[in-house]
Structure formats: structure tokens, C-alpha cells
Amino acid sequence: MTSTATHAPPPPGTARLLRPYAGGFALVVVLQTIGAVAGLAPLLAVAELGRTLLAPGPADGAHVRLAVIAGAAGLLVRLLCTAASSAVGHLLDTRVQLSLRRRLAARLGQVPMGRLARWRTGELVKLVGEDVSAVHPFIAHTPGELVSAFVVPLVSLGYLLTVDWRLTLITLAPVLLAVALVPLMLTPARLREQREFDAAMGRISASVIEFVQGIAVVKAFGGAERAQGRFRTAVGDFTASLSRMVRGLSGVAAAMQAALSPPFVLLAVLVGGAYRIIGGGLPPADLLPFLLLGLGLTAPVAALGHGFDDLQAARRAVGRVREVLAEPPLPEPVRPVAPEGHRLELRGVRFAYEDGAAGREVLRGIDLVLEPGTVTAVVGPSGSGKSTLVRLLPRFHDPTHGSVLLGGVDLREVGSRELYRRVSFVFQDVRLLRASVADNIALAVPHADRDAVVRAARRASIHDRILELPRGYDSVIGEDARLSGGEAQRVSIARALLADTPVLVLDEATAFADPQTEQAVREALARTREQRTTLVIAHRLETIADADTVVMLRDGEIVERGTPAELLARDGAFATFWKVHTGAAETGAAEAGAAQADPVGAGALEGEETR
Numbered sequence: 001m002t003s004t005a006t007h008a009p010p011p012p013g014t015a016r017l018l019r020p021y022a023g024g025f026a027l028v029v030v031l032q033t034i035g036a037v038a039g040l041a042p043l044l045a046v047a048e049l050g051r052t053l054l055a056p057g058p059a060d061g062a063h064v065r066l067a068v069i070a071g072a073a074g075l076l077v078r079l080l081c082t083a084a085s086s087a088v089g090h091l092l093d094t095r096v097q098l099s100l101r102r103r104l105a106a107r108l109g110q111v112p113m114g115r116l117a118r119w120r121t122g123e124l125v126k127l128v129g130e131d132v133s134a135v136h137p138f139i140a141h142t143p144g145e146l147v148s149a150f151v152v153p154l155v156s157l158g159y160l161l162t163v164d165w166r167l168t169l170i171t172l173a174p175v176l177l178a179v180a181l182v183p184l185m186l187t188p189a190r191l192r193e194q195r196e197f198d199a200a201m202g203r204i205s206a207s208v209i210e211f212v213q214g215i216a217v218v219k220a221f222g223g224a225e226r227a228q229g230r231f232r233t234a235v236g237d238f239t240a241s242l243s244r245m246v247r248g249l250s251g252v253a254a255a256m257q258a259a260l261s262p263p264f265v266l267l268a269v270l271v272g273g274a275y276r277i278i279g280g281g282l283p284p285a286d287l288l289p290f291l292l293l294g295l296g297l298t299a300p301v302a303a304l305g306h307g308f309d310d311l312q313a314a315r316r317a318v319g320r321v322r323e324v325l326a327e328p329p330l331p332e333p334v335r336p337v338a339p340e341g342h343r344l345e346l347r348g349v350r351f352a353y354e355d356g357a358a359g360r361e362v363l364r365g366i367d368l369v370l371e372p373g374t375v376t377a378v379v380g381p382s383g384s385g386k387s388t389l390v391r392l393l394p395r396f397h398d399p400t401h402g403s404v405l406l407g408g409v410d411l412r413e414v415g416s417r418e419l420y421r422r423v424s425f426v427f428q429d430v431r432l433l434r435a436s437v438a439d440n441i442a443l444a445v446p447h448a449d450r451d452a453v454v455r456a457a458r459r460a461s462i463h464d465r466i467l468e469l470p471r472g473y474d475s476v477i478g479e480d481a482r483l484s485g486g487e488a489q490r491v492s493i494a495r496a497l498l499a500d501t502p503v504l505v506l507d508e509a510t511a512f513a514d515p516q517t518e519q520a521v522r523e524a525l526a527r528t529r530e531q532r533t534t535l536v537i538a539h540r541l542e543t544i545a546d547a548d549t550v551v552m553l554r555d556g557e558i559v560e561r562g563t564p565a566e567l568l569a570r571d572g573a574f575a576t577f578w579k580v581h582t583g584a585a586e587t588g589a590a591e592a593g594a595a596q597a598d599p600v601g602a603g604a605l606e607g608e609e610t611r
Contacts, residue, residue, distance in 0.1 A: 017100070017318070017325075024092040025143060028085050032147040035081030040155055041074020043296055047289035054285035085144055093139035100132045100321060110329035113396035120206040127320060130205075134317035142311060156293045163286050170272030171265075171294045178259040178298075184252045193245040198316055200238040207234040260298045269294045330395060336415035339407025342422060342502035342533050344370035344393070348402035351388060361400070362388045364556045372502070373530045375546060377538040379577060380553035386537045389553070390505050393535065394425050406503065420444070424496040425505035430488040437466055437481055438473040440491055444499040452498060460494035462487060506536040541582065550574060 018025070045067040052067070053059050104127065108116060119127075153175065160168040184190075208231065258264055269290045276282035349366040363385045370376050378386045391397055392404050395411055403410045411419060424444060432440050441456055442448045453473065457463040465487055466473055475481035483491065496504060526546070538544045550567055552560040552574045560567055560574050567574035 017322070018096065020099075021092055021096060024088060024095075028089050028092065028143045029147055031081045031085035031088065032144040033151055035078045035085060036148045036151040037155055038074040038077035038081065040152060040293075040296065042071040043292045044159060045071025045074070047292050050288040051285045054288075086140075089140040089144065093136050096135065096139050097132050100135070101128055104128050104132070104321065104324060107325050107327060107329065111327045112330050112398070113391070115327065123202045123206055126202050126205045127324060131317035131320050135314050138311060138314035138318070153297050156297050160289060160293060163289055164276065164282050167269070167272050167276055167282060167290055171269050171290050171297060173268055174259045174265050175298055178256045181252050181256050181259070185249060190248050193241065193248050194312060194316060196241045197245050200234070200241040203234045204238050207231045262295055265294050265298050266291065330416055331398070331412065332415060333413045336418060337409045337413045338418060339409045339414060339422065341407040342372050343407060344503065344533050344535070345405045346392070346402070347405065349392065349399045349404060350401040351392070351397060352400050362556050366402070366558060368551060368558065370533050370535055372533050374548040375529055375534040375536065376549045376551060377536050377544050377547035378551050378553060379538050379544060379574065384553040385556040386553055387507060390425070390507055390535055390537055393503065393505050394423050395419060422501050423503040423505065424499040424501040425507070426489070426492045426496050427507040428489070430485070430492045432477045432483070432488055432491060434476065434478045436474050436476050437469065437491065440477060441494045441498055443495055448498060456494040456498035459497050460490045462490035462494055502532050504532050504534045506534065541578070544578075552577065
């Protein structure tokens with residue numbers, strides 16, 4: 001049996017994610033280092049001028065000129081290097097974000113649909129949008145701030161040590177105090193609060209998207225208060241988590257800010273300097289370098305502290321990105337095998353969702369054969385496993401036990417490209433891309449010409465509606481093309497007809513179509529039924545009547561199978577199902593006829609019910 005790669009790759013570390021951009025980071029660090037050192041030149045020049053001019057005796061003119069020139073040159077070099085470092089850092093950030101979004105899109109496209117459904121739409125939107133954007137400080141600003149936070153204090157300390165090492169230690173005290181407070185911001189409790197904050201933010205995004213997407217249903221059934229209540233609950237959770245995080249961090253952050261503030265630093269330098277001067281250990285002029293460089297010593301560390309929250313947010317965002325990138329893709333066979341024919345067979349198929357109740361199987365012991373040129377209808381009550389069964393054919397899930405074979409080959413041994421060249425599907429919940437109508441129809445056959453696209457649209461009975469759009473087939477979905485649910489389904493059917501795969505899976509694909517359109521689509525599918533194997537989830541009696549074989553599911557098991565006539569003759573579960581649906585259809589037709597015969601009475605009744 002052909003082996004299949006099923007192991008999940010290890011989560012890519014941050015270093016691995018950023019390794020391709022090591023050269024850019026190195027350039028940023030070099031430029032920032034030169035700029036940081038050069039930025040100290042003006043301060044050192046002022047300090048040297050003060051010491052020279054305040055010293056007893058005549059001033060050294062050559063030393064004064066050298067100090068002024070060095071200070072001016074250092075300022076110019078700092079401006080040039082800082083500007084270049086910022087430009088390179090932001091360009092690098094753009095490249096990294098583009099790469100991450102492309103990698104996320106590629107991985108999400110490779111993850112089996114069953115696993116992808118674990119995430120809410122809002123969580124994925126936040127991941128690809130906000131989380132990737134959150135790395136901006138880490139890429140564009142942190143390298144420079146880290147360099148400044150280490151280079152500036154080291155160079156300053158080196159100079160101050162040559163002046164007076166005792167006062168240097170006193171000047172360094174505020175920085176050491178601020179650094180000592182950092183671990184208090186990284187305790188398990190603080191990290192847990194930050195994770196809860198991120199989770200609450202994701203729930204807000206998901207609740208907003210769900211509310212907007214379902215607003216029509218919410219309004220129609222008067223559920224606005226409940227829907228808004230869920231949003232208010234998400235906002236309340238977010239506010240509570242934010243409050244907990246702020247309470248936990250505010251005291252430490254305030255203490256760090258106070259320790260690195262200019263008044264505190266100047267106070268420490270003045271008190272220590274006065275003590276040294278009074279004791280005769282320091283000339284008064286030598287206090288000036290400490291007053292100037294003391295502030296320069298703490299400013300980079302303070303800037304790094306102000307960006308601490310952004311760094312933490314970036315770290316958590318990168319963690320979530322890594323988690324998705326570590327999701328195992330759809331297992332691909334090491335040596336793919338091409339199916340011979342398009343006969344479908346399910347052998348002893350069992351399936352249980354990963355997040356379901358322990359041991360609860362959705363499908364149990366499914367044995368089914370779908371011969372080429374036949375239509376098999378799957379029927380059953382809600383929750384019987386119909387949708388799960390059809391989703392095994394395009395490998396949205398793989399069976400927990402047993403196998404699904406196409407042309408005698410296990411689907412897990414068929415390459416995904418080969419599989420999707422042979423299997424197409426139309427689901428009741430249609431999602432169209434924000435692209436032209438023509439591109440949506442030709443999604444599976446991008447090289448198809450316009451004539452082929454039009455023929456598929458005609459067969460799906462959507463051609464005339466497309467011509468009514470402002471730009472016809474060039475109209476873009478979501479911009480100048482607004483389609484109803486039934487029209488979107490017909491575009492999806494046209495896409496499947498154009499793909500012309502030997503296996504077609506339909507999940508109540510005409511549920512939103514009117515009777516005339518449904519009849520036209522059924523006739524279009526019937527014209528090619530001898531060329532393909534068709535599996536449909538059926539609720540409508542007309543679809544069931546057209547099937548060669550009907551499979552009745554209940555609680556994940558096949559309870560009956562056979563032709564519609566055979567199953568009706570048995571007077572079993574399918575016959576009961578048929579009678580219930582027939583009765584419902586007759587009742588609906590009678591009510592419609594009564595409304596047409598007595599429109600006034602019907603209107604009055606409707607008004608009475610409304611009141």
C-alpha cells in the first residue's frame with residue numbers, strides 16, 4: 001500500500017520564520033548601531049566643552065573646535081543612519097507581513113476542511129489581519145530600540161567611567177531598578193491575563209462578523225436583542241479581561257516609568273554628585289557629563305519599556321501564526337496512484353469528529369458502492385450523518401476507520417490535484433469569490449474560454465440573469481453583482497458543469513431555486529448522468545424519484561437501500577419518510593391554491609395573524 005505523509009511538522013520558531021530576512025535585520029542593526037553611537041557625539045561634545053571652558057586657566061581652542069566639529073558631524077551621521085535604518089526596517093516589515101499572509105493563505109488552503117472548521121471566521125480574520133499587523137513593532141522598531149537600549153548605555157558608561165566610576169554607578173542605579181522590575185511583568189499570572197485578553201478580542205471579532213452575516217435572519221425573527229446580547233457579553237468579557245490586565249501591570253509600569261523619568265535620574269545624579277563634590281572627590285565641572293549622559297543613559301531603556309506591550313502583543317501574535325502554520329496539511333501520498341475509472345466505494349467507513357464526544361461516531365460501518373453512470377440519493381433525518389458522508393468524497397475529512405475508494409484506489413493514495421480533477425461538488429451553503437462572475441464559474445478550469453463559460457451558465461439556467469448585471473460576465477461579486485441564494489447556487493452548479501468531472505457531489509444544490517429553474521438544472525444534470533457518478537443529499541421528492549439508488553441513513557448507519565420503488569414497497573423507514581414529505585408537499589400546495597382562490601380572505605387571515 002502506498003505510504004502517505006501524515007505527520008505534522010514541528011511548529012516553526014520565530015527564528016525560522018524570520019531567517020530569510022536575516023540580511024535585512026543585520027543591516028538595520030548596523031545602521032542603528034552607527035546612528036546610536038553617533039548620536040552620543042553632541043552630548044559628549046557639550047560635556048567636553050563644559051569641562052574645558054569651566055576648567056581653571058585658558059581654554060584649549062583646538063580642543064573646543066574639535067568638540068564642536070565632532071558634535072555636528074555626529075548629529076548629521078545620526079540623522080542619516082536613523083532615517084536609513086527606519087526605511088529599511090519598514091520595508092522589511094512590509095515584506096515579512098506579505099510573506100506571513102501568503103504562507104497563512106497557503107496553509108489554510110492545505111488544511112483539511114474538517115480541521116479548518118474549528119476556527120470561527122472572526123478568529124481567522126483577526127489572525128490574517130490584526131495578528132500579522134501586530135508584528136510591525138517587532139520588525140520595524142524593536143531592532144533599533146534594542147540596539148539603542150544596549151549600545152547607548154554601554155558607550156555612555158565607558159565614557160563616564162573615565163570621569164568618575166563611583167558617580168557612574170550612582171547614575172546607573174535608575175536603570176538597574178527599572179530592569180529589576182521587568183520580571184514582574186512576565187509572571188505566569190500576567191501572561192495568563194494577556195492570553196485571556198487576546199481570546200476576548202477574538203470573540204468580539206467573531207461576534208461582530210456573525211451578527212453582521214446573520215442580521216437579516218435576526219431582524220426577520222425578532223432576535224436582535226439576543227444577538228446584541230451576545231455581542232454585549234463579548235464586550236463585557238473583553239472589558240473584564242482588559243481591566244484585570246491593566247490592574248496587574250499598572251503598578252509595575254508606573255514604577256518603571258518613575259525610575260526612568262528625567263526628574264528621578266537628575267535627582268540621583270545631583271545627590272550623588274553633590275556628595276562627591278563636597279567630599280572633594282569630583283571637580284564641579286565633571287558633574288556636567290553625568291547630568292547630560294544620565295538622561296541619555298535611561299532614554300533608550302524607557303523607549304523600550306514603552307514598547308513592551310507592543311512587544312508582548314507581537315510575541316503572542318507570532319505564537320498564533322506559528323500555531324496555524326504548524327497545522328498538518330491534507331496528507332499527500334508519497335507515490336500517488338491514479339484511479340482507473342470512477343467507481344466509488346465505501347468500505348467499512350467509520351468516522352468521529354476530533355472535538356466530538358469521546359467514542360461517539362457520526363458514521364458507523366458504512367458499506368456503499370456507487371457505479372459509474374448512476375445517481376445515488378442519500379436521505380435521512382437531521383443529524384443522521386448525510387453531510388459528513390458526502391464530505392468524505394472530496395477529502396474534507398478522512399475516515400477514522402475503513403476506506404473510500406475511487407477507481408479501486410484509496411482516496412488517501414490519490415494526489416489532491418488528481419482527486420479534484422475527478423471530483424467536484426456543490427453545497428447548499430455557497431461561497432462565491434470577490435471576482436468576476438466568469439472567474440467564479442471558471443474557478444476549476446481557469447483556462448476555459450468565454451464560450452465554454454457561457455455554455456455552462458446556460459445549462460445551469462443562470463445565463464439570462466448574468467446578462468442583466470451591469471457588466472454581464474465581467475461583473476464582480478460583491479461590487480456590481482448582487483445574487484440571491486438560488487442564483488449563487490446556480491453559479492456554483494455552472495462551475496461544476498464546466499469542470500465536467502467524472503464524479504459529482506451535490507448537497508441539496510437546488511434548495512433555493514424556484515421549481516422551473518430546478519427542473520432546468522435537473523434536466524441539464526440528467527443529460528450527462530451516464531458520463532459520471534453522482535451522489536446527492538436529497539430532501540425534495542423530485543430529486544429522490546430521479547435517483548437510481550436511495551440510501552436511507554439513521555444515526556450514522558445505513559438502514560435501507562434500493563430503488564425508490566423497492567423501498568416504497570417495503571413500507572419501512574424510507575416509506576415513512578416519503579409519506580411525511582408527500583403530505584407536507586400536498587398541504588403546501590393546498591394552502592397555495594386556497595390563497596389564489598380567495599385572495600381577500602387570505603389577505604385578511606394574514607393580517608389577522610400579523611395582529
